[in-house]
Amino acid sequence: MTIVYIGLGSNMDFPEQHIITAIQSLGEIQSTRTISVSSLYKSKPVGPQDQDDYINVVAKLETGLGPLVLLDCLQTIENEHGRIRNERWGPRTLDLDILMFGDEIIQNDRLTIPHPEMLNRSFVLVPLAEIDSEIVIPGKGLVRDLLSHLDQSGLEIM
Numbered sequence: 663m664t665i666v667y668i669g670l671g672s673n674m675d676f677p678e679q680h681i682i683t684a685i686q687s688l689g690e691i692q693s694t695r696t697i698s699v700s701s702l703y704k705s706k707p708v709g710p711q712d713q714d715d716y717i718n719v720v721a722k723l724e725t726g727l728g729p730l731v732l733l734d735c736l737q738t739i740e741n742e743h744g745r746i747r748n749e750r751w752g753p754r755t756l757d758l759d760i761l762m763f764g765d766e767i768i769q770n771d772r773l774t775i776p777h778p779e780m781l782n783r784s785f786v787l788v789p790l791a792e793i794d795s796e797i798v799i800p801g802k803g804l805v806r807d808l809l810s811h812l813d814q815s816g817l818e819i820m
């Protein structure tokens with residue numbers, strides 16, 4: 663079994679609802695159980711500002727699946743939420759990212775783990791630290807230390 667952290671984000675069509683049902687769907691993935699879920703956070707958009715605020719959450723799961731099978735399951739859930747893969751940095755009904763997969767470093771055409779942008783994003787690191795402040799991001803360091811360098815304005819707990 664492997665401990666994995668998933669980042670959830672939504673900023674369209676009642677984002678809270680997408681996030682809550684997506685958390686339920688994560689718990690229904692085969693060979694996988696939910697260990698903990700952070701608070702819901704409201705965050706200012708990173709990237710283009712002409713879009714609505716996001717709701718962001720991080721979930722900690724334990725899975726017997728491999729990373730690519732887990733990715734398939736997450737993409738199925740995104741599609742069920744009407745996710746259309748359109749513009750980069752644009753608004754989204756539901757985004758599910760594998761942030762970490764155990765202590766593995768993975769680099770292939772479908773996955774880069776640890777998630778390359780997570781170090782710069784308080785909407786990922788703050789909920790992650792809420793779940794596990796002692797966690798080490800493989801190859802990058804302790805979440806608590808990484809967080810101390812980040813601007814945390816624009817993020818509020820709901």
Ligand code: ROI
Pocket residue numbers: 670671672705706707708709716717718750751752753757785
């Ligand atoms: N901004 C915030 N605040 N939260 C997100 O989940 C998010 N996701 C994205 C981009 C467009 C980069 N901006 C975001 O994909």
